[in-house]
Amino acid sequence: MRHYDTRNVRTELPCHNGAHSPPSSSCSIAGAEVEPLKLLNVLGVIQKSAEYLAKRGVDSPRLQAELILAHILSVPRLQLYLDYSRQLTTGEMDRARELVRRRGTREPLQHLLQSTSFCGFDIEVNRSVLVPRPETEILAEKAWQFLKKNFAGGGKVLDFGTGSGCIAIAIANHSPEAQILAIDISKEALQLARTNAEKNKVAEKITFLQSDRFTAIPPESKFDLIVSNPPYISKEEIPSLMPEVREFDPILALDGGDDGLIFYRYLVKEAALRLNDGGKLMMEFGDGQSLTLQHLFGKDGWKVDSVLEDYTGRSRVLVASRR
Ligand SMILES: C[S@@+](CC[C@H](N)C(=O)[O-])C[C@H]1O[C@@H](n2cnc3c(N)ncnc32)[C@H](O)[C@@H]1O
Numbered sequence: 001m002r003h004y005d006t007r008n009v010r011t012e013l014p015c016h017n018g019a020h021s022p023p024s025s026s027c028s029i030a031g032a033e034v035e036p037l038k039l040l041n042v043l044g045v046i047q048k049s050a051e052y053l054a055k056r057g058v059d060s061p062r063l064q065a066e067l068i069l070a071h072i073l074s075v076p077r078l079q080l081y082l083d084y085s086r087q088l089t090t091g092e093m094d095r096a097r098e099l100v101r102r103r104g105t106r107e108p109l110q111h112l113l114q115s116t117s118f119c120g121f122d123i124e125v126n127r128s129v130l131v132p133r134p135e136t137e138i139l140a141e142k143a144w145q146f147l148k149k150n151f152a153g154g155g156k157v158l159d160f161g162t163g164s165g166c167i168a169i170a171i172a173n174h175s176p177e178a179q180i181l182a183i184d185i186s187k188e189a190l191q192l193a194r195t196n197a198e199k200n201k202v203a204e205k206i207t208f209l210q211s212d213r214f215t216a217i218p219p220e221s222k223f224d225l226i227v228s229n230p231p232y233i234s235k236e237e238i239p240s241l242m243p244e245v246r247e248f249d250p251i252l253a254l255d256g257g258d259d260g261l262i263f264y265r266y267l268v269k270e271a272a273l274r275l276n277d278g279g280k281l282m283m284e285f286g287d288g289q290s291l292t293l294q295h296l297f298g299k300d301g302w303k304v305d306s307v308l309e310d311y312t313g314r315s316r317v318l319v320a321s322r323r
Helices: 042-055 061-073 090-104 109-113 136-151 166-174 187-199 262-274 290-298
Strands: 115-118 121-124 156-160 179-184 206-210 223-228 275-284 302-309 315-322
Touching: 042 061, 042 090, 061 090, 061 109, 090 109, 109 115, 115 136, 115 166, 121 166, 121 187, 136 166, 136 223, 136 275, 136 302, 136 315, 156 166, 166 179, 166 187, 166 206, 179 187, 187 206, 223 262, 262 275, 262 290, 290 302, 290 315
Parallel strands: 156 179, 156 223, 179 206, 223 275
Antiparallel strands: 115 121, 275 315, 302 315
């Protein structure tokens, strides 16, 4: 599934300053007021921060601590190893405390850094959009390869549920002649997607449209490619998502209805009416949904062309065309 697991969330004791603290130790990194401010060197900050994050159930705590510190010091992470004994300034310590405290509440690193990389493009993120996931890069890549091969980098494309705009932006960069319509129900997501498109210099190639499903798309519009990473978590699973996902990704981006398949059922019918001859539908899906989706599309006039695996070997993307 999209980055989550079913681990229990730890019970945490808040420090008296409001920051969360491990039961008996100090809050020397994340709770500035608890101890007299001690200036640490790079290694000290990494060690204390990693300890703090580990106690709060954060995955790869040392890596996370290093990434936070590298961000604060504006250096590549590996540079930290060469600067272990460099003393942090008071301002840098304050910033480190604040970001490590926030990461300890399970706020995703990408939110702290306010951006992430998707297919090599810098994508700004906030609470209105799903943080783009590495596995979605497979979908974007398959999309631009299809356009290159069949439409010489052009073609009409619909990105359904564009969120941060990551897929549309990657496609626009790799298929410069493509005309892309990127839709989302969320006005806030579209605002950020537009900003991301501007920053990546593809704004003029993408039309952003607020639309609940396909309702705002002109009836005569048809596409050579429909891509989508729709919400696909079942309602039942949402409470067991990792806090980073459950509490910080928008529910609109997660909730795929009672069985997680609501948007695929919609696409089975509606995408069929919106594809040009020779067109393709490419969709990301969640763990355990592959066979159900192949069946769903197979019995309703679609041919499943391929199912692609992500970097971890899980089936992740379905490519289909009309029979
Ligand atoms: C899983 S996120 C994918 C975001 C982005 N495409 C990505 O891959 O990172 C799904 C997106 O679908 C949007 N969405 C949810 N319901 C929708 C609806 N009824 N109509 C259009 N978009 C919808 C959400 O707002 C969210 O941005």
